[in-house]
Amino acid sequence: MERYEISYSQAEQSFAIPAGANKPGGLALAIGFFDGVHLGHAEVIRTAVKLARARGQTPAVLTFDPHPRVVLGHDQYHTVLTPLPDKLALFERLGVEAAFVVSFDTAFSQVTADRFVERLLLPLGVATAVVGFDFKFGHRGQGNADLLRRKSGGAIDVQVVQPVFRGDAKVSSTRIRELLAQGRCDEAAELLNRPFEIRGKVIHGKALGRQLGFPTANLESDWAYVIPLHGVYAVKVTGFKDGKPVTADGVINVGVRPTVDAPGGEPKLEVHLFDFSGDLYGGTLTVQFRHFLRPEMKFGSLDELIAQIGRDAQRARELLASE
Secondary structure (H helix, E strand, C coil): CEEEEEEEECCCCEEECCCCCCCCCCEEEEECCCCCCCHHHHHHHHHHHHHHHHHCCEEEEEEEECCHHHHCCCHHHHCECCCHHHHHHHHHHCCCCEEEEEECCHHHHCCCHHHHHHHHHHHHCEEEEEEECCCCECHHHCECHHHHHHHCCCCCEEEEECCCEECCEECCHHHHHHHHHCCCHHHHHHHHCCCCEEEEEEECCCCHHHHCCCCCEEEECCCCECCCCCEEEEEEEEEEECCEEEEEEEEEEEECCCCCCCCCCCCEEEEEECCCCCCCCCCEEEEEEEEEEEECCCCCCHHHHHHHHHHHHHHHHHHHHCC
16 A cells, blocks of 8 residues: 655645646545544445446545544544554555545644645546535534535535444444443453553563563553543453564553552553563563453552462453454
8 A cells, every 4th residue: 555645835825736646547536544443444445445346436534643633632632543654554455545644733734625625636637525424624614525525516426434333332443442441341352342451661660460470561652542430451462572472361451550650640551471480571472452350459468469469460461362
């Protein structure tokens, strides 16, 4: 899949469209931020891919980085379900051949809906645009699918994809965030069509887990992930250390470690890998959240904590073995 970076120049009132971005036959373009690339997002993207193949166009996605609401000051969107590199990988798996990543900054936030169509979509050669039912674009979200149709003068066929439901609930990034905040990672996985995961580098900690008989890998990520409800989860772990693959089941503690740390600390991610021995420092691990075991709690002694960790590990083994 080819990736193109697009930025907007406020001084020139125009977009920088990279060489090679224009494709023979035009683009069938899915447009959106697509945080999570959940079942609803996948439906939008698959529709673009299907139409592209039927019409001799290039299946493509246009997305933004960072989330527009971050630039607009909505704090809750400083965290992501899916970092940009993972989103791009998921796009490619869905059949996308070209991804356009628009740098969303203050200048871009001022671009009118008209200019977005006239200065970006039409010059890109968009022949088909596929958007979600709640699609808005342009300054203050003044543009929608109908405006896109009108402003393109018929040059762009606009297809609107209706919401996807699971049970009575609409699939959305907001709903997935709510589920994770409640520790309901199995239900979040159903809407994502895959387990929620966090990837990070293994860093040095206080080595307390080793002293307790349950050595842990402390994770630090370059991405501001959504953090699930503080507690203990059964997880599957993959990764690399010195070019060698790492695969294991385990448990992760998400939280502030109230039994051993002073109040007010930042949440930590500490994963214990079953039946694994070795130095993971500097390696990269991806942790898939499979089952919520219990909320984080403060114990009266280290012995109580050790006993509970042992019970957590046994329960996690049973759940993961039954999958």
